[in-house]
Amino acid sequence: MAYSWERLSGADKSAILAAVAGGPPPPPRLVEISWQDRCNIDCFFCSTAEIRAGNHALTRERLVALFDEMRELGVKAVRLMGGGEPLFRKDAAALIGEIGARGLAVADVTTNGVLLTEPVLRALYAAGCDEICVSLNASNPASYAEMMRTTGKNFDRVLDNLRLAAALKRETGAKTVLRVQFLVYRDNYRDLPEMHRVFRESGADRFWLNGLYPVRPMPTMDDSEIAEMLRLYEEVLSQDYFERLERFSFWERSIAGRIDESTRRVFARAPLSRRAAIKVKRAFDLSDRRSRRAQELHEFCLVGWYGTTLNANGDAVTCCILQDHPTAVMGSVHAGTLREIWEGPAYERFRAELREIMARRGDAADFSRSCSVESVCAEKGACPMRSYYWADDAAFRRRFHEVVEGMRAPEGEPFETLTGGRPRLPVLAPRSDTGVYK
Numbered sequence: 375m376a377y378s379w380e381r382l383s384g385a386d387k388s389a390i391l392a393a394v395a396g397g398p399p400p401p402p403r404l405v406e407i408s409w410q411d412r413c414n415i416d417c418f419f420c421s422t423a424e425i426r427a428g429n430h431a432l433t434r435e436r437l438v439a440l441f442d443e444m445r446e447l448g449v450k451a452v453r454l455m456g457g458g459e460p461l462f463r464k465d466a467a468a469l470i471g472e473i474g475a476r477g478l479a480v481a482d483v484t485t486n487g488v489l490l491t492e493p494v495l496r497a498l499y500a501a502g503c504d505e506i507c508v509s510l511n512a513s514n515p516a517s518y519a520e521m522m523r524t525t526g527k528n529f530d531r532v533l534d535n536l537r538l539a540a541a542l543k544r545e546t547g548a549k550t551v552l553r554v555q556f557l558v559y560r561d562n563y564r565d566l567p568e569m570h571r572v573f574r575e576s577g578a579d580r581f582w583l584n585g586l587y588p589v590r591p592m593p594t595m596d597d598s599e600i601a602e603m604l605r606l607y608e609e610v611l612s613q614d615y616f617e618r619l620e621r622f623s624f625w626e627r628s629i630a631g632r633i634d635e636s637t638r639r640v641f642a643r644a645p646l647s648r649r650a651a652i653k654v655k656r657a658f659d660l661s662d663r664r665s666r667r668a669q670e671l672h673e674f675c676l677v678g679w680y681g682t683t684l685n686a687n688g689d690a691v692t693c694c695i696l697q698d699h700p701t702a703v704m705g706s707v708h709a710g711t712l713r714e715i716w717e718g719p720a721y722e723r724f725r726a727e728l729r730e731i732m733a734r735r736g737d738a739a740d741f742s743r744s745c746s747v748e749s750v751c752a753e754k755g756a757c758p759m760r761s762y763y764w765a766d767d768a769a770f771r772r773r774f775h776e777v778v779e780g781m782r783a784p785e786g787e788p789f790e791t792l793t794g795g796r797p798r799l800p801v802l803a804p805r806s807d808t809g810v811y812k
Contacts, residue, residue, distance in 0.1 A: 377681070377763035378404050378451035378481040378504070387770050390679045394732070395777050399725065401448040402716055404481065404681030406694065408456020409437055410463050411686035414488055415524040417511075419557070419586055430687040434465055436707065440684070441476050443712045451481035451504075456694070457686055461489040467497040474501030482507055484555075486522070487532035495539050499548035506550055508536060508578070511557040513568040521562065533576055540577030552578040558603070558624070559586035560593040566606040570613065583607070585624030587758060594626055604629075604636045611640045625758055671771045672778040673761035674732045675751055678725040680763075682716065690715045692724055692746055695757055701746050701798055720746075723795035727751075730789055733781040738788040745795035 382403060389400035410431035413420075432440075444452070452473055454460040460483055463469075473480055480498060482505035490508065498506060510533075512518035515526030522528070539552055554576055556569045566583065573581040586592065595603070607622055622633055677693045684690055685697060688708040696702040704724065705715035715721065724746040731738055736752045750756045764770055784791045 376482075377453070378479060379763045379767065381450045381479065387767075387773075390676060391770075391773055391777050393679045393725075394676065394729065394774070395780070396729070399679055399717065399721070402681050402712075403448070403450045404453065405444055405449050405451075405712075406453040406455060406681065406683040407432075407440075408458060408684065408686045409454075409460065409469065411457040412462050413459040413486075414462050415459070415486055415522045415528065417522050419521075419559075419592060430685075431463070432684075432686055432688065432707075434469065436688075437469060438472055440707060440712065441472055441478060444478055445476045447713055447716075449478060451479040453481045453483075455482075455484040456683065457697075459486055459489065461485050461491075461494055467493040470494070470497040470501055470503075479504065481505070484509060486528075487535050488528050490532075490535040490539060492538060492542065495542050496546070499542065499546045499550060503548075503550045505553060506539065507553045507555055507582075508532065509555045509557070510536075510572070510576075511555065512562060513556070513565040513572050517562050517565060521557075533572070536576040536578055551580060553620070554578045554581040556581065556583055557586045558583055559626070560595045560599060563595070563599065563603040564606065566603070566610050570610045570619075573618070580618050580620050582620050583610075583622040585626050587625045600627075600629060600632070604632060607633070608636050608640050611637065612644070615641070615644065623758065628755055630755065671775040672732070672735075673754070673765065673771070674736070674778065675728055675757065675760045676764065676774075677759075678721065678728050682712075693759065695750060695759060696746070696748060699748070704746075719794050723792065726792050726794075727789060729781070730784065730792065732778045733783040734788065735778075735783075740788050741798070743787065743789035743792075743797045745797055 386400065386403065389397075393399045412429060412431070441452075454470075460466065466489075470480060474497075480501045480503040483498065483503065484507045487508040487510065490506070510518075510529075512521050512529065515529040518524075518529035519526040536552065536554065542548075543550060543552065554573050556573075558566070569581075569583070611619065611622075624630075624633065675693075682690050682704070683692070683694055683697060684707060688706045689697075690704045690707060690712070691697040692702045692704060704720040705718055707715070710718075727744050727747045728751070731747065731752045734752075736754060738752050739749075741747065741749055751760075789797070
């Protein structure tokens with residue numbers, strides 16, 4: 375589980391399902407917040423460069439008031455991430471303390487790790503932080519400098535901070551999971567074995583291998599390069615067997631089937647003693663069952679009933695994937711309360727559009743009449759976050775599937791019957807005979 379889904383009671387989950395079916399929305403249970411959009415490094419792939427260009431920051435006073443609003447609403451956890459580096463403000467440790475003082479959990483913080491200092495670590499551990507995810511991304515100072523557009527010395531600094539985090543975790547008895555993320559793309563996929571070695575020396579608990587999501591123009595991989603990447607993935611997996619590697623995901627193109635095939639191949643040739651290990655078997659079986667369930671049960675987006683994202687300029691937006699689009703803005707915390715935004719007309723329209731996607735079983739090719747959703751919201755496997763946090767909740771998945779099965783698609787074109795909001799301008803399409811846009 376992730377995104378604090380495990381903190382939900384049975385009643386919380388039932389309220390979400392009832393709202394999906396057309397009832398009133400339950401309060402948000404998770405708030406992802408980017409409390410400033412500045413960053414101390416300038417990764418070439420950053421998906422929120424436009425937001426950071428505004429050099430915005432939520433004031434300490436507004437943040438403290440927001441934490442009070444969250445507590446009153448019934449928010450269970452806060453995620454610290456978003457458009458900038460969450461630790462790139464001098465009062466980061468104090469703000470984390472304000473969150474914990476209100477009984478709100480810090481679900482996780484995603485950081486580049488350069489400023490993961492002792493005061494910040496102690497504040498996170500004291501607040502009961504579930505997870506610290508460090509985006510190391512590269513395996514050596516030179517690759518790090520090229521990818522992150524910063525000095526290679528920061529690579530060594532981050533590794534030192536990870537080792538400090540591990541030492542303080544032992545000292546304090548914190549239950550926080552320390553994760554390291556590596557982002558894989560054409561220029562660094564040959565470093566997969568070295569990424570594994572660096573992780574083992576970092577002191578962290580687990581690591582992810584994630585394909586770099588194509589949110590910016592970047593060099594793409596051909597079939598031969600993907601084949602080589604999968605061979606190197608098999609090399610890493612044959613040493614780890616999912617003991618500390620949590621997943622390998624790739625979003626540049628759909629290769630989930632090939633990743634599964636590589637995974638099965640590694641386990642098929644594993645030593646008998648290794649194959650018999652309970653932890654390994656559980657990891658492989660869980661992954662296999664999850665893959666099969668994903669083919670059988672609906673997995674549409676629930677973010678409109680579960681949580682919201684607050685950007686540093688005060689905008690409350692639908693989610694981290696759509697946040698660059700003006701149509702994703704649901705309101706501003708400078709003009710209203712979190713409750714007013716969550717229960718307001720923009721969110722109601724957003725939820726209605728999500729419902730229609732469900733009712734049409736994702737078959738909504740024309741988005742010219744939608745206000746907030748995009749094609750990525752409908753296409754299965756297109757959004758890496760759509761069902762990430764609840765995909766392993768088998769009981770909830772079955773109930774959600776039943777709710778969706780009970781929905782009936784409206785007559786007419788997609789989103790044509792919905793009221794409220796202002797649909798986007800019609801999307802131009804090329805004429806089939808000339809290739810010229812109509």
